Amino acid sequence: MSLFLVIFFLLACIVVWFIWNREVWKTPTQKFPEQWRKILHQEVLYYAALNKGQKSLFESKVHEFLLNHTIKGVKTKVELLDRLLIASSAVIPIFSFPEWRYTNLKEVILYPSSFNKQFQGGKPDSNIRGLVGYGFMEGKMLLSKRALREGFQNYSDKRNTAIHEFVHLVDKMDGAVDGFPDVLVQHQYSIPWLELMHTKIEEIDKNYSDIDQYGATSKIEFFAVASEYFFERPDLLSKKHPKLYETLENIFKQDMQSMQLKKKRVDIGRNQPCYCGSGKKFKHCHL
Ligand SMILES: [Zn+2]
Numbered sequence: 001m002s003l004f005l006v007i008f009f010l011l012a013c014i015v016v017w018f019i020w021n022r023e024v025w026k027t028p029t030q031k032f033p034e035q036w037r038k039i040l041h042q043e044v045l046y047y048a049a050l051n052k053g054q055k056s057l058f059e060s061k062v063h064e065f066l067l068n069h070t071i072k073g074v075k076t077k078v079e080l081l082d083r084l085l086i087a088s089s090a091v092i093p094i095f096s097f098p099e100w101r102y103t104n105l106k107e108v109i110l111y112p113s114s115f116n117k118q119f120q121g122g123k124p125d126s127n128i129r130g131l132v133g134y135g136f137m138e139g140k141m142l143l144s145k146r147a148l149r150e151g152f153q154n155y156s157d158k159r160n161t162a163i164h165e166f167v168h169l170v171d172k173m174d175g176a177v178d179g180f181p182d183v184l185v186q187h188q189y190s191i192p193w194l195e196l197m198h199t200k201i202e203e204i205d206k207n208y209s210d211i212d213q214y215g216a217t218s219k220i221e222f223f224a225v226a227s228e229y230f231f232e233r234p235d236l237l238s239k240k241h242p243k244l245y246e247t248l249e250n251i252f253k254q255d256m257q258s259m260q261l262k263k264k265r266v267d268i269g270r271n272q273p274c275y276c277g278s279g280k281k282f283k284h285c286h287l
Contacts (some may be wrong), residue, residue, distance in 0.1 A: 004054070004120070006128070009211060009221040010183045015128070016213070016273075025068060025101065026064070026067040026068055027064055027067070027283060028060055028064055028067060030063075032056075032059040032060070032062075032063055035080075036059070036062075036080070036084060039080065039084050040058075040059070040080055040084060040088065043081065043084070043085065043152055044084070044088045044152060045152075045155055045261045046231065046259070046261065047056055047088065048262075049260050049261050049262070050259075050265045054095075057095075058088075058091060058095065061087075061091040061098070062087040062088060062096070062249075063087075064088040065086075065090050065091060065102070066087050068101070069090075069102065069105055069106065069107065070106065070107040070108070071086055071097040071107070071108045071109075071110065072107060072108070072109050072110065073109075073145075074109055074110065074111050075111070075112055075121075076110055076111065076112040076145050078110055079278070082145060082148060082149075083146055084151065085110050085141070085148055085151075085152055085162065086110075086114060086148065086162060087256075088152075089148075089160065089163045089164050089165075089166050090102060090160030090162075092163055092165055092166075092231055093163060093167050093170055093227065093252060094252075095254065096252060096253035096254050097184075097253070101222050102166075102169055104139065104169060104172055105139060105140075105141060105265070106139035106140065106167055107139065107140050107141070108140075108141045108142075109140060109142050109143070110143055110144075110145050110148070111142065111143070111144050111145065112144070112145055112146065113126075113144050113145065113147075114127050114128055114129050114144045114146070114147065114231060115142070115144065116128065116282065117130050119142070126209045128142075128144075128167040129143070129144045129147035130143045130144060130147060130148075130160045130161045130162065130164065131165065132165055132168045132169055132172065132177075132266060141166075141169070142164055143161065143162055143165065144161065146164075147161035148161060148162050149258060150193065151163065155232055155261065156232070157232075157233050158211075158212065158228055158229040158231055158233050158236075158237075159212065159228055159232070160228045160231065161273055162229065163186070163228055163232075164224045164225065164227070164228050164238065165224075167223065167224045167227040167228075168220070168224055170184065170209060171185070171220065171223060171224070178219060178220060179197060179218070179219030179220045179221075179222055179223035179224075180193065180194065180219070181223075181251065184252065184253075185235070185251055186250070189250055189251070190248060192247065193247055193251070194219075196243060196244060196247055197219050197222050197223070198219075200215075200222065200226070200241070200244060201215065201216050201219070201222055203244060204216035210240060211226060211229060211241070211261040212225050212228075212229075220236065226244060227248065227252075230245065230248040230249075230252070230256060231256065232261075233258045234256030234259070234261070235257060240255055245257075259267055269282065270282055270283040271283065283285050
């Protein structure tokens with residue numbers, strides 16, 4: 001009898017331990033802060049181009065992302081702007097999949113600028129702007145703060161490091177990072193997508209392409225680089241690479257061409273406090 005009680009007690013302890021340590025997915029219960037809205041409006045062209053209903057969905061996904069993922073700075077301060085830009089980069093590629101959760105990501109680690117394989121900045125080989133962790137780094141994404149901000153400040157260079165890294169995570173969701181996100185590519189597009197990637201990589205190799213050279217590294221990088229182009233310069237992509245544009249539109253289920261990705265004028269005085277909440281005057285901050 002006493003043995004039975006001991007076993008029962010141990011089992012009860014295990015159950016309590018599991019319940020205690022269970023990861024509970026959090027959903028926002030508070031209103032989306034007005035200041036966050038202003039920052040998104042000003043800094044994220046994609047958000048500014050959405051209609052009212054889409055904006056509110058975007059806000060709730062950004063909020064949810066921030067509730068469920070840690071963002072930590074190494075030798076740099078993580079500001080509200082950084083948090084919102086990271087969350088926006090996460091939401092943009094999967095915006096047409098409202099049930100999407102980055103279950104393969106726990107933490108985003110922000111470095112001041114580019115880093116090397118030992119995660120050191122300022123060295124001759126410090127040229128990594130972002131990466132998705134494997135092995136002992138599983139569940140982590142590393143980003144350069146400078147690259148994160150440049151990705152949103154420069155909206156014509158077809159580059160956005162943070163979106164690039166989140167597209168890798170989308171690709172990784174089926175277990176294999178291969179430039180082929182099984183979760184998004186419908187069966188009928190699978191062979192054409194592989195063939196198209198092959199052709200486009202060849203064009204880059206032969207210098208016939210305006211797609212970033214880095215895209216020719218592999219199919220994995222091609223998918224991420226082409227996605228940066230798709231989300232930042234959809235008009236140009238559809239003009240120069242109509243088939244690629246159409247395929248990415250099918251993969252991400254987003255009609256990017258119909259969006260008006262234009263920088264909005266800031267309705268704020270030079271001497272007023274900046275909308276980002278830094279406490280500085282607008283003229284000394286985001287003007
Ligand atoms: Zn990459």
